[in-house]
Structures are given as C-alpha cells and as structure tokens.
Amino acid sequence: MNRCRNGLKRAAVTLACMGILGCGTATTSPSQVAYIVGGPAASFVSISAALQAAPPGEVVEVHGGPHAERIVIDKPGIKLRGVAAILDGWSVDGGRGIGIHVNGVPEVEISGFVVRNFERGIVVQNAMGVVVRQNEVHSNNSKTANSAPPLAPGVDLFEGVVLLGAGGSQVFENILRNNGHDGLMIAGGSRNNVIRNNRILNNGAQTVPGQFG
Numbered sequence: 001m002n003r004c005r006n007g008l009k010r011a012a013v014t015l016a017c018m019g020i021l022g023c024g025t026a027t028t029s030p031s032q033v034a035y036i037v038g039g040p041a042a043s044f045v046s047i048s049a050a051l052q053a054a055p056p057g058e059v060v061e062v063h064g065g066p067h068a069e070r071i072v073i074d075k076p077g078i079k080l081r082g083v084a085a086i087l088d089g090w091s092v093d094g095g096r097g098i099g100i101h102v103n104g105v106p107e108v109e110i111s112g113f114v115v116r117n118f119e120r121g122i123v124v125q126n127a128m129g130v131v132v133r134q135n136e137v138h139s140n141n142s143k144t145a146n147s148a149p150p151l152a153p154g155v156d157l158f159e160g161v162v163l164l165g166a167g168g169s170q171v172f173e174n175i176l177r178n179n180g181h182d183g184l185m186i187a188g189g190s191r192n193n194v195i196r197n198n199r200i201l202n203n204g205a206q207t208v209p210g211q212f213g
Contacts, residue, residue, distance in 0.1 A: 032059075033059050033061045035050040035051075035053060035054045035058055035060040035061065036060075036061050036062075036063070037049075037060070037061070037062045038063035038064040038065065038067070039063035039064060042063070046067075046069060047060065047062055047067055047069050047071055047080075047087075048069055048071065048072075050062075051071070051072075051073060054075070054078065055075070056075045056076045056078065057076070057077035057078070057107075058077075058079070059079040059081060060079065060080050060081070061082075061083060062080065062081070062082045062083070062085040062112075062113070063082075063083045063084065063085060064083075064084060064085060065086030065088065065114075066086040066087070066088035067085070067086065067087050067088065068088055068089075068090070068092050069087065069092065070089070070099065071087065071099065071100045071101065072101045072103055073100070073101070073105065073108050073110075074103050074104065074105055075105055076106050076107055076108070077105075077106070077107045077108065078105075078108050078109075079108075080100070080109065080111075080113075081109070081111050081112050082111065082112030082113040082114075083112060084112075085112060086114045086116070087099050087100065087113055087114065088116055088117050089116065089118035089119075090117045092118075094143055095117045095119065095141075096118070096119055096143050097118060097119055097120075097157075098118060098119065098121075098122075098123050099116075099118040099120070099121045099122060099137075100113070100115060100121070100122045100123070101122075102122075102123065102130055103125055103126070103127070104125065104126045104127055105127055106127055106128040106129045106130070107128075107129045108124075108127065108130045109130070109131040109133070110122060110131070110132050110135065111133045111134050112135065113135045113136075114135070114136045114137075114138070115135060115136070115137045115138075115140070116136075116137070116138050116139045116140065117139050117141075118140045119140060119141065119142060119157035119158060120140055120157045120158070120159050120160075120162055121137035121140040121159070121160045121161060121176075121179065122135065122160070122162070123161075123162045123164060124161075124162070124163050124164065124166040124169055125162075125164045126165040126166070127165075127166055127167075127169070128166070128167045128168050128169070129167075129168050129169060130166060130170075131169065132161060132169070132170070132171045132172075132174060133170065133171075133172050133173050133174065134173045134174065135174045136175040136177075137161055137175070137176050137177075137179070137183075138160070138175070138176070138177045138178045138179065139178050139179065140159065140160055140180065141158050141179065141205070141206055142157060142158040142180050142181075142206055158179060158180025158181040158207075159179055159180070159182045159183075159184075159185045160176040160177075160182065160183045160200075160203065161174065161176055161184045161185070162182075162185045163184075163185070163186045163187070163188075163190040163193055164188040165188040165189050166190045166193060167190065167191050167192050167193065168192050168193065169190075169193045170193065170194045170195075171184065171194070171195050171196075171198060172194070172195070172196045172197050172198060173196075173197045173198065174198045174199070175199045176200045176201075176203065177199070177201050177202050177203065178202050178205070180203075180205055180206035181203065181204060181206060182203060182204070183198075183200035183203040184198065184200060
C-alpha cells in the first residue's frame with residue numbers, strides 16, 4: 001500500500017512539473033517537440049518556417065530572440081509556445097503590421113511571448129476557441145502619424161491584443177501595456193469570450209493617455 005501511495009505522489013509531482021496541473025507556465029520539453037526555433041535544440045531558423053512545416057495540431061516552440069518576423073497562423077490547433085521568446089517588429093518594415101495574426105482557424109494557442117513594436121501585437125480574427133495566455137504585449141503603436149486620430153480602429157492600427165469576430169476564446173494572465181490605443185480591443189461581432197487576470201496599463205499614448213488601461 002505504501003509503495004502504491006509513493007507511486008501516486010511521484011506521478012502527481014511529474015504531472016505538476018509538466019504543467020498539467022496548472023503549476024506555472026506550461027511548456028513542452030524539447031525532446032517532445034519536433035518544431036523548435038532558437039536555442040541549442042533548434043530545428044528551424046525561423047518561426048514562419050516551423051509553422052509552414054508543422055501539421056495542424058502541432059506544438060511550435062520558440063526560444064529567445066528577438067525574432068524579427070510577422071507571424072500568420074492559418075492551421076487549426078497550432079500551439080505556439082514561447083520560452084523567454086521575444087517577437088520584435090522594429091526590423092520588419094519599420095514595425096508596421098501585426099505581430100501574431102490568427103486568421104480564421106480554431107483552437108490555436110499562443111503563450112509565453114513578448115510581442116512588441118508592431119502596430120498590432122496579437123490579432124485573433126474570425127477564429128473560435130483560441131487561447132492567448134501569459135504573454136507581454138507592449139509598445140505597439142501607429143507608424144502612420146505622430147498622433148493617430150482617436151477611436152479609429154481599422155484605419156490606424158495601435159493595439160495590443162485584438163479579438164475581431166472571435167468566439168469562445170480566452171485571453172488570460174497577459175500583460176498589455178504602453179500600446180498606442182487599446183491594450184485589448186474586442187470588436188467585429190466577437191462573442192462568448194473569456195477575459196480574466198490580465199494586467200492592462202498605460203495604454204492610449206497616441207489617443208487619450210490612460211483612458212484605455
């Protein structure tokens with residue numbers, strides 16, 4: 001009986017360390033992932049190349065950075081997981097565009113990233129069941145004017161996280177700060193989404209400072 005109890009304790013510790021029991025940030029060990037960018041176990045030189053090679057439902061693990069890319073996820077079920085990963089827009093067309101764009105595919109997960117210096121950090125568009133968790137999205141600003149006109153989403157792009165026509169998705173435990181307009185914008189018929197435990201602060205410098213968290 002004692003051996004059985006000890007076995008159960010060891011199993012519980014193992015599950016906790018793997019993140020299955022919700023202990024800390026869930027990451028997958030490199031030995032379990034075939035699609036790795038950055039770090040000594042890297043199998044791809046860019047995030048875009050790894051996403052192109054990965055089939056639907058796979059984990060793409062990104063280490064370190066800064067990575068100078070704009071990312072489009074157009075395969076269902078992709079888990080894009082960062083390990084101290086930085087995605088930086090300054091070297092990508094002067095920081096224009098979207099850092100990570102989930103475009104029309106369900107059950108995607110984005111976690112563990114710093115996304116900075118784009119015009120929009122993370123956009124979930126026409127997608128269901130997407131999870132955006134434990135990211136820091138900051139300093140995403142309009143590059144079209146020194147002071148973008150207020151309340152003009154879709155004309156000037158200057159948000160942290162955007163849900164546009166998104167449903168049944170979750171945005172939690174993120175830090176959304178110092179973006180030009182909204183830290184988080186929900187629009188375009190988005191519905192049944194869960195927003196919880198985010199820190200949203202010091203956004204709106206290009207419109208009304210402090211009004212948008």
